[in-house]
Amino acid sequence: MAATPEPAQEPEPLGLRERKRRRTRLEIADVATRLFVERGFEQVTLAEIADAAEVSVKTIFNHFGSKEDLFFDRVDEVRARFESAVTDRAPGVTILAAMRELLTEHLVPIGDLPPWRALSNPERYELFRGFQEAQDRSPALRARRALIGDETAEALRPVYAGELGRDPDDPAIRALTVMIGAALELRDKTLRAAVLARLPAREVEARVVAVVEECFGRLLAAFADLDRGRF
Amino acid sequence: MAATPEPAQEPEPLGLRERKRRRTRLEIADVATRLFVERGFEQVTLAEIADAAEVSVKTIFNHFGSKEDLFFDRVDEVRARFESAVTDRAPGVTILAAMRELLTEHLVPIGDLPPWRALSNPERYELFRGFQEAQDRSPALRARRALIGDETAEALRPVYAGELGRDPDDPAIRALTVMIGAALELRDKTLRAAVLARLPAREVEARVVAVVEECFGRLLAAFADLDRGRF
DNA sequence: GGTAAAAGTTCAACGGTTGTAATCTTACGA
């Protein structure tokens, strides 16, 4: 294992073929997101996206598994960021503290567009708001979002287990996983509701921070038996 | 408000038209569930269901909003049972205790088929297992299940607020809602995994009870500030 | 430069979903 350093980033030369492929994928996703935000998820057809991106419909399915995947095309990034926030935290920082910092300072979660403070920019605010509105209006997207939330929470279970030196099947680790997942979900919901109501950026941040504090304080109480130095 | 007693059950005479309608709905749902369990969700077509139930495809959509709704056709019952478990609990019983009893003694949750002990019956065990397997194999059903879980948890928020004499928007109530929701989700997941592994009924029950105890003990610690007599 | 593999295209088909208009069934008052 440790024999191969395996750097997280792969600076592979990256041939023309792969570069083109990624550019195509990015173009499709960008065009799709713009159209979805402008007119709503169900109102945009795959044929329109294909036209606007100058590819065939089949090519879209070559890059994405479904129309919903086209909307939530950044989940992997978000997941990776959650994981690294925990695993790469500074020494002496607890898991909960690292996560709280990510949630209050840096990350606009699932379906992330701009980093936190970017909501001060009215244009980006509206963009982000449109993105949230499109989700709320489409049952298919709400369902997919719920699934993504569950899977994201679950993906962190081995991370917690590793950091706390426990078995991933430990009931305490299972409970921790879903309860942190619940906190993420509530933060997401709070952020979404605040932005949909067009509250000013300061107020949005205040509400999100408040709900995160509320949840994490209670999580600390709920899991007081875990390693105090790390959790 | 209080002028009309409004009993929960409506013993309305229930004309022939309404009776027929319900019978049709039930027939469709039963046929569909049977086919889904037998052959898997994606492998069964709406045309087949319509044929087997001797109705037209359009009639199915007259009764159900989508193919997924046809699978999860009992959610309303389950939700009602959660609510009444809390609101109709005996005096002196806390919310958490009432919920725990429901989860450990009585209810097979979302997509309920038989009540708890029925898993001892091999035939019903397999039926229930097939139902869970169909869910796990279909991305569409997994997504829908996740959404149903979120909505079920959220539906209980005003109930908690009412029982505890708090505002539904109280951050503590919000946090409580999602964390109990997490417990429900974990119980569901535990039950499903145990049944999919074909563990004996006793073992299934033991695991479910254990995970419920784990979660509820921690919930009690997390919300120690709530009214001790009622929560 | 030539060739094999990858990426993209075209075409056809299937299945879920919806709207419209027609048909049949129940409810209910003249």
Added chain:
DNA sequence: TCGTAAGATTACAACCGTTGAACTTTTACC
């Protein structure tokens, strides 16, 4: 009892997401 309005069901057609197969173009590499 009949006739009619409302409700439930059906047949039909269309739209869209999704997939498979065969074909064309582009890139990688000898």
